[in-house]
Amino acid sequence: MFFLVGVGPGPGYITEVAARIIREADCVFYEDYTGPLDVEGLRRVARSEPVRLTRRDLEEESGRKIFECLREGRRAVLVTAGDPALATAHSALVALARSRGYRAEVVPGVSIICAAFSVSCLSIYKMGGVATVTYPRGGVYSTRPYELVEQNLKRGFHTLLLLDVREDGAFMPPRDAAAVLMQLEERERRGVFTPALPVVVVYRLGWGGSALYTTLGDLATSGIEGPAVVIVPSQLSPVERECVEGLARRQAV
Numbered sequence: 001m002f003f004l005v006g007v008g009p010g011p012g013y014i015t016e017v018a019a020r021i022i023r024e025a026d027c028v029f030y031e032d033y034t035g036p037l038d039v040e041g042l043r044r045v046a047r048s049e050p051v052r053l054t055r056r057d058l059e060e061e062s063g064r065k066i067f068e069c070l071r072e073g074r075r076a077v078l079v080t081a082g083d084p085a086l087a088t089a090h091s092a093l094v095a096l097a098r099s100r101g102y103r104a105e106v107v108p109g110v111s112i113i114c115a116a117f118s119v120s121c122l123s124i125y126k127m128g129g130v131a132t133v134t135y136p137r138g139g140v141y142s143t144r145p146y147e148l149v150e151q152n153l154k155r156g157f158h159t160l161l162l163l164d165v166r167e168d169g170a171f172m173p174p175r176d177a178a179a180v181l182m183q184l185e186e187r188e189r190r191g192v193f194t195p196a197l198p199v200v201v202v203y204r205l206g207w208g209g210s211a212l213y214t215t216l217g218d219l220a221t222s223g224i225e226g227p228a229v230v231i232v233p234s235q236l237s238p239v240e241r242e243c244v245e246g247l248a249r250r251q252a253v
């Protein structure tokens with residue numbers, strides 16, 4: 001049996017269900033490239049030493065090590081930060097396991113995407129989709145964030161932007177995201193990613209980070225480190241406005 005288990009954004013967010021399933025597993029695998037993971041906390045719960053898998057192990061080798069465990073008739077878990085299936089490619093492993101005749105289940109965790117909306121007090125009813133801000137690959141910029149934010153601003157929807165992971169595994173800091181978005185503006189020139197654009201940045205959620213309501217221009221010079229998400233809010237309601245304007249004064253999350 002295979003379980004894809006999410007343990008939330010940081011220490012203390014693991015659910016009782018997730019802890020029980022990890023405890024009962026024969027093989028405990030984890031990845032930490034979609035979000036930082038509390039490996040010490042995982043060690044305290046697991047019966048065997050957790051094994052780290054890379055993106056290559058999971059995507060290019062289709063989780064070979066997990067299937068070796070399953071083939072021996074043992075229970076395997078793959079543990080991730082946040083919710084294990086939101087904005088990851090891990091659902092493919094669940095589908096693959098089922099197609100090979102294994103039972104496979106997703107154990108949801110507190111999602112970084114949901115938590116970012118929650119701590120920002122932004123209405124999920126106005127969530128207009130998710131895009132990722134990526135570093136240029138071979139000099140080519142992805143224009144997906146530009147197009148999505150442009151449409152959403154017109155329709156009154158908020159846009160949540162996930163930030164890239166660098167080749168060396170480091171999470172993109174918000175200032176790099178702001179620089180990429182302003183580069184996109186230089187190219188597209190339709191007045192979307194201007195320095196005055198209001199943004200909410202939610203950073204190091206669960207790891208002593210916080211949330212801040214600022215502008216894209218100020219974000220470009222901020223010293224905030226990742227991992228982080230940037231939300232571009234649109235047409236704030238009075239409650240949303242009051243709440244986000246208080247963000248700078250909030251305690252660390």
Ligand SMILES: C[S@@+](CC[C@H](N)C(=O)[O-])C[C@H]1O[C@@H](n2cnc3c(N)ncnc32)[C@H](O)[C@@H]1O
Pocket residue numbers: 009010034035036081082083084085086087088110111112113114161162163164165171202203204205206207227228229
């Ligand atoms: C591919 S998404 C995965 C989302 C995740 N599965 C979830 O639970 O919503 C990974 C991105 O989420 C953001 N992220 C991950 N951990 C974070 C954290 N603790 N605080 C803020 N943002 C985080 C970063 O932008 C990172 O590149």
